Amino acid sequence: MKKILYTIKRHNLSFCFFMTSPPTPLQLERGVKKVKLKLFPFKIYILLVLLVSCEKPAYRDISPVEDNRIVVDGIITNEMKSHKIILSKINTVQNDSLKPVTGAVVQIKTSDTIFNLSESPVGSGVYLTDSTTIGLETKIYEIYINYNGNIISGSDILNNVLSIPIATWTTDPITGMSHFKFICNTYNNIESAMYILELDWSNVSGYTNLPYKENHVTLYYYSLQSADLGELLGPKLETVLFPIGTKVIEKKYSLSPAHAEFIRSILLETQWSGGLFDAPHSNVTTNLKGDAVGFFGASAVVSRDFIITP
């Protein structure tokens, strides 16, 4: 039998007692009241104390440092398509827009083939191969860039890729919105891989006439052969929600050891940074020689399409 605490006031004194049944009308008339434990002070205390590690916006008073190195962002894959290399400049101001590097000579070479890339559209900093270009597994691909006499080069090996694990997601029954539950194991001692998921719900009823950025999402997931503190006990990630009926194109990219290390260093400096257990910061690695940052990668790709169902 559950005991409930009641109180009654007599001569300015409160008397407390337990009862197993509700008070009778007579008892209620005489002023018997159920005791409501006031947890308010504890709640305040919890708010004050137990929500440790609070976060607030900060103003970083940093003098910008000019950096004239070129940023290389591109991957050649085993897909037959126009492969893209983006060349840009380093920004001295956070959130500044991408500043393209235009007019560069860009080539991708193997031991027996040279692919010439052309900037398209001109002035965009995006350099494309022709649409019949295809990377071959086990081959080493080298990038060559000449920008105003500044020679940049770098190479990567195109390793094969294993099959894609089945993605899972959960749907909130009230809002009807879903988010991914599992894409890949973040730790995988056998293979390092990158997963790019392109989500499109522009054909889902109610979302058809929205701007592109409001019904299209690109998400990146990684499976690496290492585990890091920032990854295990890292900061909270944005949860991207999408409706039932969203079309998903999931691509899995193989990563060479150097490429995996580059990705890991990016994650340590972005996604896994800003938690409770920050490590000393360092510059992200690169496989490029010359005045450049970024990475030129070579990956085998497997892909699959699916639609988000309830």
Added chain:
Amino acid sequence: MTKYNNKLLLFLVFTLMCNMLHAQLINVNKKISIKAKNKQLSEVLKEITSKSGIMFSYSPNIIPETTLISLKAKEKPVKELLDEIANNVQINWQIVENQIVLKPIQNIQTNRNSKEKFTISGYIKDKKTGEYLPGASVYIPNSNIGTISNSYGFYSLTLPKGNYQLAYSYIGYNIMNINVVLNENKIIESILEQEEIALVEIEVKANDVVSDFNNQISGTMTVSPSLIRKKPAPMGEPEIIKTLQTFPGVISGGDASVYYFVRGGQKDQNLILIDEAPVYNPSHLLGLFSSFVPEAVKSFTFYKSSMPAKFGGRLSSVLDIVTNDGNKNKFSGNVSLGIAASHIQLEGPLKKDKSSWFVSLRRSNIGWLFKRQEQNFDISFTDFNTKTNLRLGKKDRLFLSFYIGKDDFLQTTTNDKYGLEWSNVAGTIRWNHLYNEKLFANTTLYTSKYNYNFYLSQKNGTYWNTYIQTLGIKHDITFYKSPQNTFYLGLGLAVNSENPGNIILSNANSKQIIPVIEKCFNNDIWVYLENEREINRFFKLNYGLRLPFFLNNGPTKEYFFDENYNNTYSVNYEIKKVYNYFVNPEPRVLLKYKPDTFFNVSTSYTHTVQYLRQLGTSQSPLTSLEVWYPSSPGLKPETADQISLSFSKLFVKKDIEINIETYYKWMHNVTEYAAHADLLINPLIKGELRLSEGNSYGVEFSVRKNSRKITYWLGYIWSRSFLQSPDINNGVKYTAYYDHPHTINFNLHFQAKPRIALSSNWIYSTGSPYTTPTSFYYYQGSQIPVYVARNNVRLPDYHRLDFNMEFILNKLQSKSQHKLTFTIYNAYNRHNPFSLNFNKIVNDANHYVIPQNTNSTPETISTYKYIFGIVPSITYLWQF
């Protein structure tokens, strides 16, 4: 013959009558009032003369007229005052004609001619509890002869045959004076009585009595736990380590952190001992609280330089914690209830005045508070201490100590739990044996284990585990050759094993895909010899040598690396195979110059070696997945050389002590890490380390005022700490992240009324160095930071004000006491950042999160993290 005898009798009667007449002329029964505090003897005598008309006669050459004495009397006969003075200053008085003649009682000066020497030895105990008092002084007043009781309360003083007055003193206790006729070896168990509790304000040794000032050693502090109770603490839970962090030369790891950095050393360079067993992670709740309950602790001594040769294994400091022995006289205990934790402690005699037991249990209250807010969290910590001490005979004592501390930080999902769980276990068996009055020996058998599990699935038994465990035995001998010459010698052996982090999986198939990190086995063997001798009246020398041998054993697999840190080959070693060893002598020397009683200068040189490292790249104030890793082939031990110079001046009249210490420290093979070091689940963990050179220097200034009403303590430290490695920051020297050039600590304790005490402290330090981006670039839609240098900026300065109010609820004379303590931690709600980031966005729920959608390219903002805002708390303590 009878006639002659009668004449003699008549002469004696006449003489006596004459004396009586004279005595009547100077009435020693005359009552006067006098109030003298730390006044010279000559001044006090003058005051007595002016009030009573009695004249004094003495020779300044043999009577220490400059000796400072305190005297308080209201309408007291002069005779009683003179007895009191005589007792304090070790003189005799007698009426000769119309004046009082002062003469010294026979003392060491006159006894020095005696060739025969005898030893006074024994234990110094607390009257109320029978606890042995470590660090108590035994001395001959107005001489430089004396000694200090060791950590077991034992003392030994060898003196020439003669009559002596001996004084026994300990902070917070009344001084006890006894007269000794030393014509044979004597065992004297002295029992000291505590001063009235409410009137004792400060327990930091070497402060309120000159003898303690004289015993002060450069870079060393001994503290009693009652000081810790009086200091404001986060959530009202008193903390030994948080108190330590306010000492000059100690830099705090941040709000709510048990980490501390001593004179530019790293956080793993501090040895923490509880009853002589090492504790490897003294933290609860990721560091919000430390493992030691102040009520369970008798005293702690902190060494930041000039560590005794018996201590080794860490570069920067030693924290030696001695737990309570237990009340030998009666059953007693205390209970405390706080917001964060509750504690109960019981103790009592096994055999009255001979043996006792002690039990202490602390359990957090955080869990149920959290459960109201977050139903699926299971957060708790527990500490359990117990000790038994047995007197086996006149010469033998046995101490059995055990400590276990445990933490759970688990989150429950629908059908599983994941999170952190760690524990510290330490146990010692110590046997004190007195070979003879001059030879004290202690044998310690100890064990310690720190175990840490990070559960990925508690249900499936999948977790990441690291541990370090030690089993050791040591034998320490103290030979009290003479008051001027003491030898300390000893030897020991410790067997260590470390698991530098492995994933434990229940699934047999999965075991094949997780790399195995080799466990490490090693032995520590050491011998040491230290001599403390008085060269002459002004100089005291302490020198010693510790010789440790560190041996790496199998079974293990050792990886070898080239100069570019690439793994070249590996070797498997079989069980018990010693495949590598290090020998590093650790000399140390301390010279103390004491030109007078109130001033001393000391200088020291210490060389220390550290074979075990705690690996972890986190710069957070909170503990995380750190692992312990031994020195081995290709990984040299860390070494440090430190010189220090200190000046101490005691202004007795004003109860003020000023200390200035300066130091320079060179550190070699200090642990640093490769960029983005991979330390978890990496068999090649050694290849991620970068051994660096470090140097630190600084000046520590402190002023202490101790009086009955007000005690304050102001400390200012100017210090710098740098590291340099060819593989980090392009080989350019950089500031360590714990470099805080300016640190100020101000502690105030005010005994407003006998039952009400107020305390406060204010802390300031320069912000920590931090690495922040100077530019950015885009890669796959994310903004990637670019850094120009390591630790190129500093976080905002750290400062905090805390208050504490203690009320004794019952009468002071009551046998049991009820205390209520109100604490306000961080009174002006300062948000002290411990990290600064640039990579967050604000989501719909108004939380700062890392962006995931690379299509939207939202503007990222900078944020900072802090631990505590204002934290009020209340604690109730019942002592019985």
